[in-house]
Amino acid sequence: MKSFFARNLLVGRDSVEPSNFCRGSRWLPRDDSVAPYRSFALAILFFFVSALSVNAQPVTIGSKKFTESYVLGEIASRALNEAGIATEHRQGMGGTIILWEALRGAQIDAYPEYTGTIAQQILKTDRRLSIQEIRDLLAKFSIGITEPLGFNNTYALVMRREESQRLALRTISDLQKHQELKFGLTHEFLDRQDGWQPLRERYQLPQQNVIGIDHALGYAALAKGSIDVKDAYSTDAKIGENNLVVLEDDRQFFPRYDAVFLFRLALPTSIVAVLHKLEGTLDEARMIRLNAEAERTKNYTRAASLYFDGGVTSTIPAGENFSRKLARWTLRHLQLAGISLLLSVIVGVPLGILASRGGAIGHAILGFASVVQTIPSLALLALLVPLPFFGISVRTAIAALFLYGLLPIVRNTASGLQDIAQPIRDSAIALGLEPLAQLRKIYLPMASRSILSGIKTSAVILGEPILSGLNLNDHATILQGAIPAALLALLVQTVFDLLDRALIPKGLRL
Amino acid sequence: MLSEVEASPDFMDSLVQLASIQKNFGDAKALQPTNLAIERGKTTVLIGPSGCGKSTLLRIIIRLIEPDAGTVDFNGAPITPNNIDRLRRRIGYVIQEGGLFPHLTARANVLLMARHLGKAAPEMRERLSELCELTRLSENLLARYPVELSGGQRQRVSLMRALMLSPELLLLDEPLGALDPLVRASLQKDLKEIFARLQQTALLVTHDLAEAAYLGHKIVLMNGGRIVQQGSIVDLREKPADAFVSEFLNAQRRLALA
Numbered sequence: 173m174k175s176f177f178a179r180n181l182l183v184g185r186d187s188v189e190p191s192n193f194c195r196g197s198r199w200l201p202r203d204d205s206v207a208p209y210r211s212f213a214l215a216i217l218f219f220f221v222s223a224l225s226v227n228a229q230p231v232t233i234g235s236k237k238f239t240e241s242y243v244l245g246e247i248a249s250r251a252l253n254e255a256g257i258a259t260e261h262r263q264g265m266g267g268t269i270i271l272w273e274a275l276r277g278a279q280i281d282a283y284p285e286y287t288g289t290i291a292q293q294i295l296k297t298d299r300r301l302s303i304q305e306i307r308d309l310l311a312k313f314s315i316g317i318t319e320p321l322g323f324n325n326t327y328a329l330v331m332r333r334e335e336s337q338r339l340a341l342r343t344i345s346d347l348q349k350h351q352e353l354k355f356g357l358t359h360e361f362l363d364r365q366d367g368w369q370p371l372r373e374r375y376q377l378p379q380q381n382v383i384g385i386d387h388a389l390g391y392a393a394l395a396k397g398s399i400d401v402k403d404a405y406s407t408d409a410k411i412g413e414n415n416l417v418v419l420e421d422d423r424q425f426f427p428r429y430d431a432v433f434l435f436r437l438a439l440p441t442s443i444v445a446v447l448h449k450l451e452g453t454l455d456e457a458r459m460i461r462l463n464a465e466a467e468r469t470k471n472y473t474r475a476a477s478l479y480f481d482g483g484v485t486s487t488i489p490a491g492e493n494f495s496r497k498l499a500r501w502t503l504r505h506l507q508l509a510g511i512s513l514l515l516s517v518i519v520g521v522p523l524g525i526l527a528s529r530g531g532a533i534g535h536a537i538l539g540f541a542s543v544v545q546t547i548p549s550l551a552l553l554a555l556l557v558p559l560p561f562f563g564i565s566v567r568t569a570i571a572a573l574f575l576y577g578l579l580p581i582v583r584n585t586a587s588g589l590q591d592i593a594q595p596i597r598d599s600a601i602a603l604g605l606e607p608l609a610q611l612r613k614i615y616l617p618m619a620s621r622s623i624l625s626g627i628k629t630s631a632v633i634l635g636e637p638i639l640s641g642l643n644l645n646d647h648a649t650i651l652q653g654a655i656p657a658a659l660l661a662l663l664v665q666t667v668f669d670l671l672d673r674a675l676i677p678k679g680l681r682l
Numbered sequence: 683m684l685s686e687v688e689a690s691p692d693f694m695d696s697l698v699q700l701a702s703i704q705k706n707f708g709d710a711k712a713l714q715p716t717n718l719a720i721e722r723g724k725t726t727v728l729i730g731p732s733g734c735g736k737s738t739l740l741r742i743i744i745r746l747i748e749p750d751a752g753t754v755d756f757n758g759a760p761i762t763p764n765n766i767d768r769l770r771r772r773i774g775y776v777i778q779e780g781g782l783f784p785h786l787t788a789r790a791n792v793l794l795m796a797r798h799l800g801k802a803a804p805e806m807r808e809r810l811s812e813l814c815e816l817t818r819l820s821e822n823l824l825a826r827y828p829v830e831l832s833g834g835q836r837q838r839v840s841l842m843r844a845l846m847l848s849p850e851l852l853l854l855d856e857p858l859g860a861l862d863p864l865v866r867a868s869l870q871k872d873l874k875e876i877f878a879r880l881q882q883t884a885l886l887v888t889h890d891l892a893e894a895a896y897l898g899h900k901i902v903l904m905n906g907g908r909i910v911q912q913g914s915i916v917d918l919r920e921k922p923a924d925a926f927v928s929e930f931l932n933a934q935r936r937l938a939l940a
Contacts, residue, residue, distance in 0.1 A: 599781040602744050602853075603795050603843075604770030613794065617785045677785035679827035 230258035231443055234271050234280035237264040239466050240325065240407060240431075240459065244284035246476030248433060248447060254480075255446045263472070265557075268293045275434060276313060282435035282447060286325060288427040290317075290434075300427060316437045316444065319451040320430035323459045327361065327426045328406040330416040335400060343422040344375050347401070351378040356385040356399030366427070368403075374425045407456055409464035418456065431459075454479070509634040512570050516577030516630050521623065523578070524585020525611065538586065541579040552576075577630035584626025588619030620676045628668050697722045697851060697883050698743060703752035705738055712738045714908040715752065720851070723881045727898030729888055731930070734904040736887045740853050743885070744773055757850070771795060774844025774852040778859040781840050782828040788839045789824040792846050799847075813842040816876055834865040841876075852877075852884040858893070870896055891934035903927060 231252055235245030242263050249259040262280060265271055272294055274280045285294075291301045295309050307317050329344055331353075336342070339350060347353065361367045362384050371377070379401075385393060390402040391410050404411060406418050431454070433447045454462075458479075466475035520541075527537040547555070552572050562568040592615055600610045616623070672681075696719035705713040713735045720726050728736035741747040743754055745766045754761045756769055775781075782791050792813065796806050814821045817838040828836055837857055844852060857873075858866045874897055877884055888894055894901050895915040902912040911923035922928045 595777055595779070595781050596783065598741075598746050598777065599775065599783070601746060602770055602773070602775035604767045605795070605798065606767060609798060613798070614783055614785075618783070620785075679783075679785045679787065679829065682827055682829050 230260045232280045234283035242472040286429035288429040318433045322454040323456045325407045326429040328418045330404045343420040353400040355382040361403040407459040409467045412460040412464045512573035515574045520581030524582040527586040528589035541582045545579045580626040580629035584622045588622025699755040724899040725884045727894040729894045730904035735907040774849040776854045776857045778856045792843045854886040
């Protein structure tokens with residue numbers, strides 16, 4: 173229990189990361205990488221339904237593994253649907269290179285991208301390219317590009333809205349007159365070649381009070397007033413949530429990351445026409461709203477629908493406070509872990525019973541479960557995600573957690589049963605109990621302690637992502653996340669103590 | 683054609699008949715082809731040095747060990763894998779120690795099979811009191827778990843469990859082997875009374891000649907996987923079949939006197 177608690181605190185501190193901060197290829201399994209929640213039964217139903225309706229090849233939209241990309245993918249998908257074109261959205265496939273290769277290989281037909289990324293990572297140039305230049309270069313790969321959708325998601329400096337109004341600050345140049353302002357910048361931004369140093373030179377910024385601060389903590393510091401200016405992505409949902417403004421990059425220091433759609437030139441013009449219709453329709457303020465909605469609800473379809481319905485208010489109140497968010501989030505993860513654990517038990521106990529009989533089958537079962545355990549989680553996800561049923565979905569998360577939870581249960585069930593002494597077995601047989609009755613009335617109750625402790629081990633394994641996630645999810649309040657996490661650990665421990673009492677026969681506890 | 687032994691009236695009238703039972707463990711011959719009849723209402727004792735095959739013989743009857751050859755007839759019909767579970771319910775089985783299920787109270791241990799077979803509660807209660815009286819176990823000990831009982835109490839509970847369904851045959855594999863001498867003596871006395879009262883057909887394995895002589899109507903002396911001699915203790919003492927019989931009897935007597 174102690175180590176459980178202590179480890180969690182450590183995990184909490186180490187794993188606080190900005191959520192929308194990485195444009196590239198982050199593979200960490202995170203909650204907002206998981207598709208909107210459905211019950212498991214619904215998910216299975218959904219699978220059968222989609223497997224049955226094999227109609228004309230749908231248009232496949234890809235998206236990268238961060239909120240904004242999901243939302244843009246959903247928008248394209250819905251726009252196509254409204255034009256009567258069937259689509260499939262493969263959410264959060266990975267980073268730039270994966271999406272680009274998938275597009276070139278025709279595994280997807282279109283995906284949202286940023287001009288700066290295209291220039292640097294795809295075309296590998298440091299020059300600033302115009303849209304027309306990019307279009308010409310991409311044509312060689314048989315790939316097309318839309319005009320910008322209307323917003324530029326680049327690095328930006330942000331500050332509190334009322335502060336900017338009070339000081340009449342609108343652009344980065346305006347900062348020259350306010351030496352007293354305190355800057356809190358991410359370490360990444362401080363270190364980047366195109367980050368703080370060249371920015372300061374370009375604008376000749378006089379501020380001396382510049383500290384390095386974690387991205388998530390920076391927002392909290394900004395809100396409290398311990399810093400005045402920080403770096404951010406210009407469409408970060410937090411900008412809207414915290415009532416911040418983006419200072420205009422009036423000397424065009426930051427490269428442009430105009431959002432566009434890349435598509436295969438081989439697509440029918442009717443499809444390309446729909447993508448073109450999206451051009452110039454999304455400005456920064458609107459994208460921030462959509463991102464905020466997506467992060468708050470974890471429902472990308474709903475966030476995307478705001479684009480079409482022109483800002484219909486969501487059913488979740490905008491000012492959802494921290495504790496409610498935390499409660500909702502915790503509950504959802506408990507559900508996720510609960511379903512996985514239940515599946516691990518349902519499958520693991522019978523497998524353990526089989527394994528306890530030894531022989532080739534027993535060895536195979538224990539071997540399989542052990543091998544699964546040694547696969548790193550990222551590799552396991554990488555294995556599952558390409559499979560048709562899984563993809564980036566709650567099913568994948570459950571499947572991965574389920575597999576990880578399996579070994580302790582299988583092993584403890586098997587060893588618990590094998591530890592039963594021969595005289596006990598002889599007595600059970602000699603009484604004339606049928607094999608199943610022997611198992612149910614004698615062997616399983618006697619192995620219950622071992623089986624339960626296996627389940628407990630699994631619960632700890634499955635609980636880890638929840639507990640670290642609790643801290644991950646809210647960027648501002650590490651400590652506030654750690655307390656419920658600790659309470660959760662205590663709660664789980666209590667539940668298991670009660671289970672021990674209920675399920676382990678008293679005679680074995682004497 | 684029936685052999686001389688098999689055709690004897692003794693054999694025909696017995697509850698259990700083992701005919702040409704044979705068992706090897708790897709290369710080791712645990713049992714040579716062996717015939718044995720277990721008479722109704724009597725106590726038959728299997729005795730002999732360690733590894734002589736006496737436990738193997740007993741375990742073959744209840745099919746904890748499958749014989750390599752030969753048949754076991756119970757009430758004149760052969761025991762087969764198909765009828766064994768049904769027959770096991772008509773056979774009680776008591777072992778040296780460890781036979782009680784630790785997760786069940788003494789009462790639940792005794793009632794396990796009766797409950798499994800759906801016997802009526804009043805009937806079970808009545809039988810339980812009877813057995814407590816018979817085995818001289820205080821009823822309030824029945825709520826205890828095996829670890830909360832003494833060795834002698836545990837064996838009394840084991841005996842109750844074996845007798846619960848009024849078995850036609852009781853098999854006891856060194857039931858008193860792990861008990862201290864005083865407890866052992868009192869249980870020997872109780873066992874003799876119980877068997878007499880119930881007219882119980884019993885087969886008991888022991889390596890203690892005094893116990894065999896005290897409890898057994900018929901003593902079956904085994905050595906090296908075969909039966910050397912069977913009969914009353916007087917028969918064995920006065921008409922030993924070979925030198926081993928005398929040697930075995932004398933060795934035990936010498937020990938007792940020493």
